[in-house]
Amino acid sequence: MMKITDISKSFGKQTILQDISVEIPSNQITGLIGPSGTGKTTLIKCLMGMETYDTGSVSIHNATIPNRKVLNKIGYMAQSDSLYHDLTGLENMQFFAHMYGGKISKKSVQSTLNLVQLTQEQNKFVQHYSGGMKRRLSLAIALLNRPEYLILDEPTVGIDPVLKLNIWDQLHDLKKNSTLLITTHIMDEAMKCDQLLLMQNKGIAASGAPQEILETFQVSDIDQVFLELEGKEHENASLNETNL
Numbered sequence: 001m002m003k004i005t006d007i008s009k010s011f012g013k014q015t016i017l018q019d020i021s022v023e024i025p026s027n028q029i030t031g032l033i034g035p036s037g038t039g040k041t042t043l044i045k046c047l048m049g050m051e052t053y054d055t056g057s058v059s060i061h062n063a064t065i066p067n068r069k070v071l072n073k074i075g076y077m078a079q080s081d082s083l084y085h086d087l088t089g090l091e092n093m094q095f096f097a098h099m100y101g102g103k104i105s106k107k108s109v110q111s112t113l114n115l116v117q118l119t120q121e122q123n124k125f126v127q128h129y130s131g132g133m134k135r136r137l138s139l140a141i142a143l144l145n146r147p148e149y150l151i152l153d154e155p156t157v158g159i160d161p162v163l164k165l166n167i168w169d170q171l172h173d174l175k176k177n178s179t180l181l182i183t184t185h186i187m188d189e190a191m192k193c194d195q196l197l198l199m200q201n202k203g204i205a206a207s208g209a210p211q212e213i214l215e216t217f218q219v220s221d222i223d224q225v226f227l228e229l230e231g232k233e234h235e236n237a238s239l240n241e242t243n244l
C-alpha cells in the first residue's frame with residue numbers, strides 16, 4: 001500500500017497541494033484525475049520522493065519515503081520520455097535492464113517489447129520513433145523489472161485506440177502482483193480504474209470506485225462530476241464574499 005498523510009506543497013507563494021491524505025490500495029488500479037495544473041504530477045513526485053514537500057509524510061510498503069530499497073520496487077513512467085535518442089529501442093531496453101542489475105533476461109526484454117507491440121521496431125533508432133512509439137517504449141521500460149508499484153503519468157497519450165485497449169488489459173493483468181497509480185485526462189480510461197482520486201482545488205475532492213462516484217453525484221460521466229465540483233466551489237466563493 002502507498003500512503004500519503006497530510007502532504008502540503010507550495011512552489012514559492014503558490015500552494016499546489018494542501019493537507020492531502022490518501023491511501024492507494026494494493027493490487028488495484030488507482031486513477032488520479034483532475035484538470036490540467038491541479039498538481040497530479042507534483043503529488044506523484046512527492047509520493048516517490050522526487051519532489052520535497054513542506055509538511056506531511058509518505059510511506060510505501062510501510063517504509064518512509066525517500067527510501068532507496070523501496071525505490072527499486074517502483075516502476076515510473078514520466079510524462080516526458082527520458083529515452084536515449086541515438087540508441088535503438090532494444091538498446092534502450094538493454095541499458096535499463098543493465099541498470100536494474102542485470103537480473104532481467106533477454107526473454108523478458110523481448111516479452112516486454114512484445115507487450116507494447118514494438119518487436120518489429122526494436123532495431124530502429126529512437127530518434128526515428130513517433131510520439132506514440134516513444135510512449136510505448138517508456139512504458140516498456142517502466143514495466144521491465146515487473147515492479148511491485150507502477151506509477152504511470154499519462155501512459156496512453158499518443159497511443160492508438162486498439163493498442164490502448166490492449167495496454168489496459170495488460171495493466172489489469174499486472175495488478176495481480178502490483179499496485180498501480182495512473183494519471184489520465186481520458187475519461188473512458190478513468191472508468192477502467194478500480195478506484196479514482198479526483199483532484200481539484202489543491203486537494204482530493206472526491207474518491208471511490210468510478211460507478212460509486214457517479215451514483216453519489218447522480219451524473220452519467222466523470223466530466224460532469226468536475227462540473228458539479230466547480231459549481232460548488234463557485235457557490236462557496238460567493239458565500240465567503242457575502243460573509244465578508
Ligand SMILES: Nc1ncnc2c1ncn2[C@@H]1O[C@H](COP(=O)(O)OP(=O)(O)OP(=O)(O)O)[C@@H](O)[C@H]1O
Binds near residue numbers: 034
Ligand atoms: N518545479 C516547479 N516550480 C514551480 N512551479 C511548478 C513546478 N512544478 C510544477 N509547478 C506548478 O505546479 C502546478 C501543478 O503542476 P503539475 O504538473 O503537478 O500539474 P498536473 O495536474 O500534473 O498538470 P497536467 O495534467 O497538465 O500534467 C502548475 O501550476 C505548475 O506550473
